[in-house]
Amino acid sequence: DVKVTQSSRYLVKRTGEKVFLECVQDMDHENMFWYRQDPGLGLRLIYFSYDVKMKEKGDIPEGYSVSREKKERFSLILESASTNQTSMYLCASSIIAGGYNEQFFGPGTRLTVL
């Protein structure tokens, strides 16, 4: 059973703070993704990574950065948190082999920026 875990379920931060969201998967998946989920907007891709130290921008990378030092861990960094980054953040992972494969999601982190 694939397990994708995120470091926090709920997080409250202040404007201007540096925020780290951690995601870990235990199935040796090559691909990892960070999405934000907002009402009426669905899931929007922030960044994804297909290998260690590799990253690609998604649709809304502004204000975010990522780090993938180890295959199982993908971190999302908000360099200077702002109120418009209040959202639900979902991490996901998938394998590459065989074409397109199911994305397995973490439980999400609900971030509030005051």
Place this chain on the structure above:
Amino acid sequence: GENVEQHPSTLSVQEGDSAVIKCTYSDSASNYFPWYKQELGKRPQLIIDIRSNVGEKKDQRIAVTLNKTAKHFSLHITETQPEDSAVYFCALANTGNQFYFGTGTSLTVIP
């Protein structure tokens, strides 16, 4: 990025009736079309997917149809049950390994 339009945004049906959710897209290179179900407070989970070389796929009460010419695909749930109540997301992917999601449909099945 790719634009995926999903309709309707909300859907209420009586238990036992059918529910249909439709998504349209623009990139003809898209070739993988999954559907995810997200129950309240839980993570999205894959319920069915279809690849571009297939027109229809069925798994018990759920089915997905794909019309590549018209660039739309639909989720069909028959004999709906209260536990089908959730938010459903369509998605697609192309050769870039990047997924694009629809905006979601909140389905309520009324007992």
